[in-house]
Amino acid sequence: MTLSRKKTILLVEDEALIAMAEKMVLEKNGYEVITVHTGEKAVDTALEDSMIDLVLMDIDLGRGIDGTEAAQMILSEKDVPIVFLSSHTEAETVEKTEGITSYGYIVKNSGDTVLLTSIRMAFRLFDAHTELKQQKQHLNRTLTRQEHTEEELRNAESRLRSIINLSPLMISEFDTEGRYLMVNPAIARMFNSTTEELVGKSFDELLAPEVVNVFRERIEKVEKELCSLQVDDLILTENGNSYFMTTLFPLFDSKGQLRSIGSIAQDITERKAAEDELEETLEMIDNLARLVPGVIYQYRLNPDGSSAFPYSSPGMNSIYEVSPEEVREDASPVFGRLHPDDYDYVSSAIQESARNLNEFFCEFRVILPRQGLRWRWSQAHPERTKDGGTLWHGIILDVTERKKNDERIERLAREKETLLKEVQHRIKNTMNTMVSVLSLQAETVQEIAAVEALTDAKSRFQSMEVLYNQLYRTDSHKSASVKEYLDQLARSVISLFPNGAGVELITDIEDISLDAGRLSPLGMIVNELVTNSMKYAFSGHAVPRLSIQVHRRDGSITVIVQDNGSGLPESFDIRTSRGFGLTMVTNLTEQLNGTIQIENSTGSKFVLSFPE
Structure with a gap:
């Protein structure tokens, strides 16, 4: 069981006998009492001693500052309850205390009961005042945070609105019936209209029937599964056929209920054309590579020492008797075909080329399951990759017959x-x-x-x-x-x-x-x-x-x-x-x-x- 600390009262009284009597009463009723006899001493003691809980201040303190001045000086530096104790009842003396935050005015010789009751009342009033002030401060902080949050929300909404309006992506919101609730200018430009004109219109008014049916099926899927959906579409616009990549996703209210459907669409016509052109180019390169004797390849050596052939032409099947797919992520099957006496030589040539980025030349032997011992010749140009690895572009040829002719x-x-x-x-x-x-x-x-x-x-x-x-x-x-x-x-x-x-x-x-x-x-x-x-x-x-x-x-x-x-x-x-x-x-x-x-x-x- 812990005992609560006794409250400490600073008693300011210039009359020593009165001070002694009042101190005895206060101590008898459970208070710690510190007595001083001047206003100056009262100020110093109140500001230096942090354990003082209340000041019982006489007004007339003889020479020096009086009680009201001392109280003002204390309150300017410290929030502590002050109760005035005086034998004066005239109006002019009482008026001197009205501008000072005090918690009572006790007339001397009013009796111990009045004194003690007034002190207890002062403590209650001070506690109530302190709690009220804390509540007010908390309220002010809460209001300030709320204002700051509202300002941030407004700024965030403004930024989001600017992003939506200035984005080249077509961003919209519509209800489950396919009626637009919000569209950005990019969509308005596609329909050769304005955002105001489009809001409230449905897909039936803007799109071909077959397209409307497709969109409604997608809306039903998002509504049912409550998940996003990404699709590519070929849509006829004023500029001809255009490809769009569209992502549909559910939007929920504060209670977690489906509110509407969001959509972000991007015109990928140019990208699609580039992809088609790239695919045709790769197909042409692959067809040409089939006619080139040997294998055309890319060989990548990673910083951790692992390696792979990201690209190799179909000739990989005859040069090493492995498929391009087998070595696309791991080159180990190729190195497993090297003649044991040539393994270190080939590895050293690769490391030397990677270290100095010198052209790679190498002639070596392989042992293949079907063809047996064969000679291979490779030339490749290296370049450094962003991750610190090395990528070679090269060719490998079968030079077995040439080696036989050279020997002959x-x-x-x-x-x-x-x-x-x-x-x-x-x-x-x-x-x-x-x-x-x-x-x-x-x-x-x-x-x-x-x-x-x-x-x-x-x-x-x-x-x-x-x-x-x-x-x-x-x-x-x-x-x-x-x-x-x-x-x-x-x-x-x-x-x-x-x-x-x-x-x-x-x-x-x-x-x-x-x-x-x-x-x-x-x-x-x-x-x-x-x-x-x-x-x-x-x-x-x-x-x-x-x-x-x-x-x-x-x-x-x-x-x-x-x-x-x-x-x-x-x-x-x-x-x-x-x-x-x-x-x-x-x-x-x-x-x-x-x-x-x-x-x-x-x-x-x-x-x-x-x-x-």
Whole structure:
């Protein structure tokens, strides 16, 4: 059991004995009493002590502010009941309290009963006043909220009305008999009328009979099932046939009873035409895709690692032996067809393309239930999707026959290479045999002219042998390096002569690649010129020197063969020379579409030029 708190009274009395007597009476009757003797102290105490429930205020408090002033100051800061206690009964004193909110005026010496009764009455009056004030405040708040709610409702209604009126959608409300209760301007425009003219009219007055029957069936369905209904309609309007998507829905009153039917209709004629056109386009693409070998596809890799083929042409059935429908949401059946040794390779290629958005190229093997091992080739262009995934547009082809042909061609090429090497080996052996035969023949004859002729023939065979050897070592067998060929050829020719070891060979040959058809005559020309220098230039010469230069400039190749020997006669002309070797040089120069000139300075100098 909790005891209620005693009420506290602030007693303001300047007469100490009177204050003591009054305090005793109040405390005897269950009140806590705080006594002060001045108006100033009364104000401070009342405002500082929150436990004070009532102020018993004397009016005449001697020097300082009187009781009425103190009361006004307290009430300006705090709502507390004040009862005046005074010995004055004259009108002017009582009038001073009339402008102050007080809860009684007690004349001193009226007796304890009057004092206590007046205090209890003051408490009741204050409680009643406080409750009334709270009710008033609650009422004011309620009225304010109601006004605010009504304002919000008005604003919401205004916004809704604006949306309805300005919406391109056709919005209406009608009763279960098909009579319009509300229409927006979009419907009025469709009927070439006004909203005011349409309200109150029924479907029978506005629509064809067959359309009215359809609408009435729909109204009955909504009325019976109390649910929304969405339909597409083809309706004849002033602008011709138009497609409308209409949603019908029930509207209820505050008691939950069906009040009317609402309708929102949208003209989807353009969208319908676009859908039809898209469907025709997709059908055309699908028909074209059937004619394309392999499969045309879209492959999507999602951020979570899952993947699918949103679109794949019918060729998916033959490329992977799965249907487009099987992989539309999940690409796993396709990856299950990959050759185990190619799975990681294909996956890495996909990830690399997704990471850098590089074009996807991949050639791989699949193992199919019916076709067995087959080769596939794919190319696709990637693009990033809004969710962070990747979408490829590509094609996959069956390249099994091409791979088989490539393998067959590679095998034939290896066989050809082996055969060619064997032929070259035999040719080289034949040339070596001819050089050996010529060497042996030269050893058996005594006539100097015959020996020279055999030696020249031997040199020419060696020139061809060097060329074949050079071509044999190259990959293409169709061209070779001029630098390597002429350097080796010159040293081979010089070595044939007894004085060859003492001849200094200087080469400045640019590394040019020539085809065998031009390299062969060039070698023969250099062979003849080096041979002539070795035979005739260095007789009795102390420091024999031979140089070969080859340079390319302005689309021409220039070859210079020069010695520091005795030189040629001033009257020498290669064009009129009857020697076999120089005649052959002239003919081979013409074969190269070139020119050759001779300069005599210190020794002889042959300058050959021909187009690159």
